[in-house]
Amino acid sequence: xxxxxxxxxxxxxxxxxxxxxxxxxxxxxxxxxxxxxxxxxxxxxxxxxxxxxxxxxxxxxxxxxxxxxxxxxxxxxxxxxxxxxxxxxxxxxxxxxxxxxxxxxxxxxxxxxxxxxxxxxxxxxxxxxxxxxxxxxxxxxxxxxxxxxxxxxxxxxxxxxxxxxxxxxxxxxxxxxxxxxxxxxxxxxxxxxxxxxxxxxxxxxxxxxxxxxxxxxxxxxxxxxxxxxxxxxxxxxxxxxxxxxxxxxxxxxxxxxxxxxxxxxxxxxxxxxxxxxxxxx
Numbered sequence: 001x002x003x004x005x006x007x008x009x010x011x012x013x014x015x016x017x018x019x020x021x022x023x024x025x026x027x028x029x030x031x032x033x034x035x036x037x038x039x040x041x042x043x044x045x046x047x048x049x050x051x052x053x054x055x056x057x058x059x060x061x062x063x064x065x066x067x068x069x070x071x072x073x074x075x076x077x078x079x080x081x082x083x084x085x086x087x088x089x090x091x092x093x094x095x096x097x098x099x100x101x102x103x104x105x106x107x108x109x110x111x112x113x114x115x116x117x118x119x120x121x122x123x124x125x126x127x128x129x130x131x132x133x134x135x136x137x138x139x140x141x142x143x144x145x146x147x148x149x150x151x152x153x154x155x156x157x158x159x160x161x162x163x164x165x166x167x168x169x170x171x172x173x174x175x176x177x178x179x180x181x182x183x184x185x186x187x188x189x190x191x192x193x194x195x196x197x198x199x200x201x202x203x204x205x206x207x208x209x210x211x212x213x214x215x216x217x218x219x220x221x222x223x224x225x226x227x228x229x230x231x232x233x234x235x236x237x238x239x240x241x242x243x244x245x246x247x248x249x250x251x252x253x254x255x256x257x258x259x260x261x262x263x264x265x266x267x268x269x270x271x272x273x274x275x276x277x278x279x280x281x
Contacts, residue, residue, distance in 0.1 A: 012201075015144060019204035022148040025167045028209065032264050043269045045164030047073045049156035049175070049223075050097040052133055053080050053124075055117075056170045056190060058147040059139025060104055062160055073099070074159050075173040078186045079109025080121045084179065091127055093177045097156060101125040104136035108193065141168070145199035149212040150190050152234060154225030155268045158216050169212070170194065174230060175223075184237060184246075192250040202251060202260065210262035213238075218268045231265045238263060 022028060027035050036042060051073025054060045062072040077083075080101055084090035103110075103121035110117040118135050125132035149169030151158060156175035161168060170190045174183060194211060195202040205211045215234050217227030225233075237243050238258060248256045 011144065012203075014142065015146075015200050015204060018142065018144075018146045019148070019200050019209075022146070022167060022200075023209055025148075027167055027212065028148070036266065039165050041163070041165035042266075043164065045160055045162075045166060046155070046157045046269055046271075047159040049271070050099060051075050051159065052100045052102055053077060053094065053098045053121075053176075054102050055079055055104055055107055055109060056172050056186070057104060057107070057139065057141075057193075058145065058168045058170055059141035060102075060136060061140045061162060075156055075176055076153075076171045077173060077176060078189055079107050079113060079115070079117065080124060082107075082110050082113045082115050082117075082120050083185055083189070084177075084182055086179070087127075089179060090124075090177070093179070094128055097176055098128055098130060100131040100133045101128070102133040102136060104139060106139070108198065109189065112189070145193050147194050147199060149214060150187075150194065151214045151216060152187070152230065154215070154217040154227075154230035155271070156224065157268055157271060167212075169214075174233075175225060184243060187234075187237065188243065188246045188250055191247050191256075195251045195256070202257065205260040207259050210260050213261055213263045214266050215263060216266045216268055218271065220270060222271055224268070224271070227265055227267045231263070235263055 054074050054076050056076045056078045062074040075098060080103060081090050101121045101124050103117040107117040110120060122132040147169045148167050151161060151169050151171045152174050153171060154174045156173060158171065170193060172186055172190060177183060193199050213234065215231040217230040218224040219227065244256065
């Protein structure tokens with residue numbers, strides 16, 4: 001399946017404008033700890049663990065979807081898990097965590113896997129025994145990807161950057177899968193989306209304005225990945241020569257520069273598993 005898009009990959013003026021607008025967000029101006037301390041909304045990005053499985057595309061916003069007319073909890077895998085090589089393993093990882101599945105228009109991950117997004121997501125939902133929510137025809141982004149951050153969630157509770165006053169970005173729910181190879185491939189794809197022709201492009205990030213990669217973990221287990229462990233995992237991946245070569249083969253030649261990537265850590269608010277709620281105050 002060809003990845004069909006309706007924009008000009010050389011639309012550099014619009015991408016530059018989007019990048020300049022991104023740099024005005026406080027997260028790109030203030031030191032990280034100061035930004036987190038001053039952002040009184042940030043905990044609103046979190047909810048209960050699990051939810052509807054969406055793609056990692058920043059244009060997929062649970063707030064804008066809600067086919068069933070409700071405020072949706074969400075988790076994210078590229079193409080709703082389409083990149084997984086072992087379907088049985090994927091199903092095993094997702095059972096008990098995913099409550100329904102959705103698909104979306106113009107899905108690069110499904111195109112890379114030569115799958116129809118609606119067919120893939122509907123069949124996955126059927127195999128999981130959960131509803132297929134439907135197809136998102138209109139994404140909440142420009143024709144190109146305007147993500148300026150990559151959020152990697154080890155808790156299953158990071159629902160939406162928008163709710164917490166965070167800039168637009170791709171969200172990868174690391175908590176969903178035990179497949180380390182799958183996660184590395186998905187992370188490489190995320191860099192391709194942001195830094196390649198489909199996104200803002202590597203030319204709009206530099207050491208003074210780096211791409212923010214936010215590792216999200218928790219202090220209390222409840223089946224979650226600790227903030228330190230997920231930060232260490234991602235740091236190890238980013239420092240790997242094998243991963244660098246993988247990204248160089250995906251992103252345009254000569255544009256992969258680790259110095260334009262900043263890895264940051266965010267600790268999730270405490271989750272009360274007995275009350276089944278995240279404390280956001």
